[in-house]
Amino acid sequence: MSTATTLTTTAPSSILDYKIMGLPLGLFTILTVVVMSATYLGALPGGMVGAFPIMMILGAILNEIGDNTPIIKDYLGGGPILIIFGSAALVGYGILPEKTAAIITSFMKKESFLSFYIAALICGSILGMDRKLLIKAAVRYLPVILGGVITALLLCGVAGMLMGFGFEEAVLYIALPIMGGGMGAGAVPLSQIFGSTLNMDVGTMLSKMVPALALGNAIAIVCAGLLHRLGAVIPGISGHGKLLKKQEAESEDSAEGVDAIDYKAMGIGLLLATTFFVWGKLLGKYIPIHSYALMILSVGLVKTLGILPRKFEVCAFQWFRFVMVSLTPALLLGIGVAYTNIQQVIDALTIQYVILVAMTVIGSIIGSGFIGMLLGFYPVEAAITGGLCMANMGGTGDVAVLSASKRMQLMPFAQISSRIGGAFMLILATALLKMFM
Known part of the structure; x- marks a missing residue:
């Protein structure tokens, strides 16, 4: 299954042949002028009808620049x-109008575009997987997460002790928040x-954790890009998107019909x-587990038991692939505008703090990659999903990390890390507080 998000696959022979989002440069420029004029003249409408064009155009421009800038x-x-x-900086430095930033933020959060995107990825990527692969990989995946968590906490704690920050403080205030499953499902709880345990103000505690989350997320995204590069240089350690070393080529049944675009099927x-997303929310009212985790378990169960006819699995996969190819740059721009505070990242950039955060992220890579290798996974893919997708900021970080590593098809395992792994971290935090305090 192809999961590439780059739409321009060949180098243009001249400026007239240059395309962005599959559009000729001239036409794309006209659309950009219209949307940017509305943006800066205060005429951009609210809701998705205004959010989509500005997010898609800015996302495409920044994506084009990033994909063509050497380093x-x-x-x-x-x-x-x-x-x-880049989009976080546009907001942080006031280059993007506040009204526009508010429209994008509302679309991402109140109108749940992030959830809409992740729902498509979870459902389509799981239902589009080979059933045998899903069963074989899931059984061995949780130890990969555990290996990354333990190594991250120990490496950060030892570094904190050697630097005079303190073992316990480094583990509790830096490593735990980073590995905790993001903001809403991690830092807030x-x-x-x-x-409640330390009799301190919750807001004060949150202000201590947010910089670690922001910086850890940034380093995780950078490390994802570096791991992608490493996997290209040393092919034996990377499955180039495949998680299991013995993962067989997809069967004809697995790929049947996925390339024959059917508009009704996409609907x-x-x-x-x-x-499936609504079902996860419904279960979440009665089961104390995050709704994303419940959705993953539900889709996985349906796939494992073969409940859904193959033709409908293909429908889910086609929709997932459309959303991923067409809307990923727009979503990433929304993440930058609505969820990334550039000032928090900059304010956290003291040498000691950066080293401790980096040790946490590196520990997650080493632990999950090593355990993954022992259990038959490719180290790069195990490190990305079991390590970096624990060290990032939940669902938003998963999208960014998998995009940076060019492995968006691993979203189901990334979500297992963020949701199920994040719930495990809350339990671990309670135990560590009792041990240390």
Whole structure:
């Protein structure tokens, strides 16, 4: 299954042949002028009808720059990293109008575009997988997460002790928040656990954790790009998107019909993805597990048991591939605008703090990559999903990390890390507080 998000596959012979988003440069320029004029003249409408064009155009421009800037494209993940931090800088330094930033933020959060995107990826990528592969990989995946967590906590703690920061402080205030599953499912409940246990203000605790999350997320994205580069240089350590070393080529049945675009099928895929998402929310009212985790388990169970006819699995996969190819740059721009505070990242850039955060992220890579290798996974893919997708900021970080590493098809395992792994971190935090305090 092809999961590439780059639309321009050949170098243009002249400026007239240059294309962005598959559009001739001249036509793309006209669309850009219209949308940017509305943006800066205060005429951009609210809701998705205004959010989509500005996010798609800015995302495409930043993606094009990132994918063609030497150091960024070769070592830092290319377009995805520039889209996120470039758009965050546009907001942080007031270049993007506040009204526009508010429209994008509302679309991402209140109108749940992020959830819409992730629902498509989870449903389509799981249902599009080979059933045998899903069963074989899932059984061995949780030890990969555990290996990354343990190594990250130990490496950060030892570094903190050697630098005079303190072993316990480094583990509790830096490593745990970074590995905790993001903001909403990680830092917020962690701050409440810390606050009630230590009799401290929750807001104070959260302010200590947010810089670690922001910087850890940034380093995780950069490391994802570097791991992609490393996998290209040393082919034996990377499956180039395949998780298992003995993963066989996809069967004809697995790939049947995925390239024959059917508009009605894509509509069915949209319905399946959003209904599975709603099902996860419904279960979440009665089961104390994150709704994303419940959705993953539900889709995985349906796939494992073969409940859904293959033709409808193909519908879900076609919808997933459309969303991924067409909307990923727009989504990454939304992540930069709505979820990334450039000032928090800059403020956290003290040498000691950066080293401790880096040790946490590196520890997650080493631990998950090593355990993954022992269990028959490719080290690069194990490190990305079991390590970096624990060290980033949850769902937003998963998208950014997988985009930077060019491995968006691994979203189901990334979500297992962020959701199930994040829930495990809350339990671990409670135990560590009792041990240390």
